[in-house]
Amino acid sequence: MTTASSPGVQRYLPWLVGLVLFMEQLDSTIVNTAVPTMARSLGVTPLSLKAIVTSYILALAIGIPVSGWLADRFGTRKVFTAAVAIFTVASIMCGLALNAPMLVVARILQGLGAAMMTPVGRLAIVRTFPRSQLLDKMNFVIIPALIGPLLGPTVGGLIVHWWSWREIFFVNVPVGIAALWMIRHHMPDYRSDAPRPLDVTGLILFCSGAALLSWLLEVFGEHRLDAAASTLLLLLSFALLGAYAWHANRSAAPLLNLRLFKVRTFRVSVGGGLLTRLGIGGLPFLLPLFYQLGLGFPAWQSGLLMAPSAVAAMVVKALAPHLLRRFGYRRMLTVNTVFMGVVIGLFALVDRSTPIAVIVALAFLVGSANSIQFSSMNSLAFADIDDRSSSMANTIASSMQQLSMSFGLACGSLLAGWYLGGLPQTDQVAVIQALHAALLTLGAATIVSSLSFWALKPTDGHALIDKSAAPVGTREPASN
Template sequence: MPPLPSPASSKQLLPWLVAVAFFMESLDTTILNTAVPTISQALAVAPLSMKSVLASYTLSLAVFIPISGWMADRFGTRQVFASAIGLFTLGSLLCGIASNIHLLVACRILQGCGGAMMVPVGRLTLVRTFAKAELIRAMSFVAIPGLVGPMLGPLVGGLIVDYLHWRFIFFVNLPIGIAGLVLVYLHLPDYREPNVKPLDVVGLILFGSGVALLSYVLEIFGDHTLGLGEILGLLALSLALIGGYGLHAARMAFPLLQLALFRIRTFGTAVSGSFFTRLGIGGVPFLLPLLYQVGLGFSPVQSGLLIMPQALAAMSTKFLVPRVLRRFGYRAVLISNTIVLGLLLMLFAAVGPATPLWAIVLLAFSYGAFTSLQYTSMNTLVYADIDDEKTSNASSIASTVQQMSISFGVAAAGLTTAFFVPDSLRSNPAVMIEGIHDAFLTLGALTILSTIVFHRLKSGDGNKVSQQKDLHLG
């Protein structure tokens, strides 16, 4: 039997391990979209019915992310992270062999249970393994899959549908998941709390059902099978449940999510700023394929290739992020970078049939670089002033808000486009591209407005994290 790895080597491999798990989860959120028409035909259902397959995964994430921190404290990060990868991999296998849409929905829920645990528990393990002075470099490394996955998803999905079989969309996770399980048991540290607080079951029911219902409303918004009154009623109910949780948490000694953490300036600003920023930029993975395929007439594979420069920028600039934050500080970086992102979104509104390919590639590369800086800055600022015993709860809150903001971002992009392009004109590429341009302008302005949140920061905020030592991750 080979000797067990030393703690030092395990520490160096940990970011790679967490990054692979993040990539598997983030890729899955978009790779299925390309195959929706093919799968609906294979399962003999209407394409509209496939919304339940997409929504079930999102709902599962929304329900189970809030308890991820408690689970890690109670059962240990290694066991929970391994179980998350195992559930996700098993769900992928079952999705790939599902014979009807009902089984596919059930298996997507199982996938979501695993996916809900991977991101927050992975972040929690990083925060507890690396000192605050090392955290930026580690988090900037594992933030890349969150950018790369959604960008590669449409391309990979298109290639699989064109050259293989739609079931391989799910089978692609199997070798990654199996390798991840082995590496987890070899290299993942096992952190757990000696005195775990009791689980807030009532809070889980209130918050979980409220967030799940809110995610569902966002998924079906614009669906003509439900009237405006019904959708507004569901929205009001979801907000009432979340509001009920807020009242419940204020009276609890150990609530499911400690909302009092928002009183910490760096945490509250990072989480709320992340939410409002993602309202603008979160819909880009939805809008760019529309712009390239419907507006410019590119194929799904060509569209995916045009999105890839964003991923390349995220990977090539990852080592610059710690230096930028150390030189300028969180406040200056987040305010200026958010404005730049908004302006870049507006520049996408200038992309048309006459735009040269090199200009599109350069714009995509620039957008990827600044998005990488934005995500890493927000994700690391979350933990700048969080005590060790509160990291699991902070990770759960940050991951829950992030998942909600992604849903809101896609919904905002879809609703904005629908507002500018009437149903009767969506088959006209010239009108469609104009509507997409208007959507980019609107979302760019919304992104710039989100800088208001980051003005709460002071010049020294986050220095515990930004004044880091060198850490080599590959």
């Protein structure tokens, strides 16, 4: 059994987790630039193909809550190995799919594999490194996760330009094989001495409520249901999630322990992160559509216009720990969230006469803000969590992150469809106006979400930026 003290684990574990997160996040957006091409190939409209994107992200959100229980019972190494293997095989299935329904099914399987990769990898990082190193290690690991969704449209656009859309799924195969080799040599095997029982009731309530809500957001954009049916199903989804909250507060071993939200830093990080991701979650889907359907760029050029965001994430990543140590979590998260919302709104000024240099500059600013935002939120979630609760905290944070990204993508598509009305998606002027309005709405929502970070105290997160702070597990959580 590999342990955290084994030679090479602390050196190579961040690389392993970063590689797997890169593969998972790359796949979540690599199809975005290819959507118009895939739509033509499969004989459907581009906006209707968002099911291929949302089904993957939704499967992540549904599968993540179980991953924590699996890791506690079977160990991080076995679960991580199985997850990467499932993800790799499902990628091959996506590339071989013959129609949209087959592709959606394969994407769901992909998402379930990814659902076990993301939280288990982060859990291994949290349990391997002391609290004083957690910010730097999380910052290192989050960069591949940021580059993945930003680079995905670029890679997807180039592949579609030179080959076919099917090849975009095969890029995961060599990465998956490399990850499996690294897992065998460098993945620690953490497990619980007394694993909790699986909360089947909570699993049914939470997953059904989350799935129904996300599906409703999708079909609202296509107007498949009348207002009465939509309202009833929306109320049902809220009722299921409310029933889960009632159940979780009375269960000795809930699927997601909502009592952790009493910890202020965790509550603000996860809650504020959910609101912020709702605002920016639609960007990886909307921008490629804006570039191709609105501005008339080919897929390869649309993909390249997403690349500056990835470059910015790499450039700015080294600054995040220094900025947090200089200004603190509260000030950085508040100011950066407002800045990010403003930049998103500035995309509404882009039209066919806008110089490419301006678009590149805006993309660079978005990538910079994303890098700081996610490095800050992901590390702050564990600032005051003790070691006994780290697995559950990681599961909740990962679940809320994926749910918010799924809802953000669905909301972005819903806004675009709403503002477009019944006009054809081939009308460039109408598409530009609709996406301008959607981007302004997303930017405003992001700015409003900055208010959630005012609940932080100036000293919150000090344990993460103080090199002399105690390791994870030696402090009790702050609950006020």
